[in-house]
Amino acid sequence: MKLRSGIFTVAMLAIAVLSSPAFAQKTKSPPAPPAAVLPPSPAPAPAPRHVDLADLLSVAGPFHTFLDYLQKTNVLETFQSKANDTKEGITMFVPKDSAFAALRTTTFANLTSDQLKSLMLYHALPKYYSLAEFNKLSSLNPVATFAGSQYTLNLTDNMGSIRIKSMWSNPKISSSVYSTRPVAVYEVDKVLLPMQIFKSDPPLAPAPAPAPADAKTSDDAPSPASGKSASAKAKAGSKSASPRAGVSVASYLAVAVSGGLMMLL
Numbered sequence: 001m002k003l004r005s006g007i008f009t010v011a012m013l014a015i016a017v018l019s020s021p022a023f024a025q026k027t028k029s030p031p032a033p034p035a036a037v038l039p040p041s042p043a044p045a046p047a048p049r050h051v052d053l054a055d056l057l058s059v060a061g062p063f064h065t066f067l068d069y070l071q072k073t074n075v076l077e078t079f080q081s082k083a084n085d086t087k088e089g090i091t092m093f094v095p096k097d098s099a100f101a102a103l104r105t106t107t108f109a110n111l112t113s114d115q116l117k118s119l120m121l122y123h124a125l126p127k128y129y130s131l132a133e134f135n136k137l138s139s140l141n142p143v144a145t146f147a148g149s150q151y152t153l154n155l156t157d158n159m160g161s162i163r164i165k166s167m168w169s170n171p172k173i174s175s176s177v178y179s180t181r182p183v184a185v186y187e188v189d190k191v192l193l194p195m196q197i198f199k200s201d202p203p204l205a206p207a208p209a210p211a212p213a214d215a216k217t218s219d220d221a222p223s224p225a226s227g228k229s230a231s232a233k234a235k236a237g238s239k240s241a242s243p244r245a246g247v248s249v250a251s252y253l254a255v256a257v258s259g260g261l262m263m264l265l
């Protein structure tokens with residue numbers, strides 16, 4: 001009796017399972033997408049993503065010289081608060097390390113801290129502009145920078161080739177590192193040099209600039225014989241000491257790479 005009712009129960013269960021709609025669906029068609037379960041609510045507006053400028057500049061580029069100056073002058077904070085401002089935003093023109101290396105090392109040596117600060121502020125516009133907006137923007141030349149209405153730039157957009165003219169340099173935007181409202185970071189191949197700070201054209205560095213790795217090896221107190229291995233060590237050290245690795249860094253890199261590709265198209 002007991003065994004019989006047991007078998008009966010199992011059989012009933014089997015029938016129940018086989019005839020249930022869930023089972024039928026599984027065997028006949030792919031399961032319904034889980035999205036159908038979600039309550040029907042309007043799509044939320046995407047939250048504006050906070051961009052950490054120091055993180056971004058430390059993984060792209062290399063822009064270490066510019067970032068160092070931004071930190072030294074506290075202009076980084078000014079830029080970051082503008083980058084946090086989703087209404088206006090910021091557009092930055094960031095020279096690569098090689099652009100700074102092309103100038104004599106003494107170029108900035110005699111600047112007062114106020115001048116250095118103005119020079120950093122001169123590398124940004126206090127509003128977000130996509131690359132597509134530069135054509136219209138160039139009709140407003142001269143364009144005031146973050147450094148104030150006296151510190152202007154002349155922009156030209158020649159069929160998508162955009163140049164940023166300061167008194168003593170006329171660099172091209174060589175890459176879009178990041179451009180999502182409210183933050184635009186564009187790479188330029190020269191430092192912007194305003195006439196308010198530089199009375200004459202600053203001379204270029206005489207010889208090819210020393211590689212940054214050489215400066216690092218000096219900390220390792222190398223002897224001539226161990227120079228090579230010390231240099232290798234320093235390189236490995238600088239790699240492992242690279243800025244906070246993680247998802248955000250990876251995503252910045254992805255953005256930087258896709259930005260670079262866009263410029264190539």
Ligand SMILES: *[C@@H]1O[C@H](CO)[C@@H](O)[C@H](O)[C@H]1NC(C)=O
Pocket residue numbers: 050077078080081084
């Ligand atoms: C910018 O926003 C971030 C995240 O909300 C915040 O941690 C940071 O302090 C802000 N920075 C400035 C300079 O406003």
Ligand SMILES: *[C@@H]1O[C@H](CO)[C@@H](O)[C@H](O)[C@H]1NC(C)=O
Pocket residue numbers: 106107109110
């Ligand atoms: C900086 O100032 C020193 C002393 O005032 C001067 O000898 C030197 O030539 C100046 N350097 C530059 C690049 O102007």
Ligand SMILES: *[C@@H]1O[C@H](CO)[C@@H](O)[C@H](O)[C@H]1NC(C)=O
Pocket residue numbers: 141142152153154165166167
């Ligand atoms: C920008 O253009 C104006 C005239 O359009 C000119 O007066 C000014 O000198 C130019 N500035 C630079 C830095 O080239």
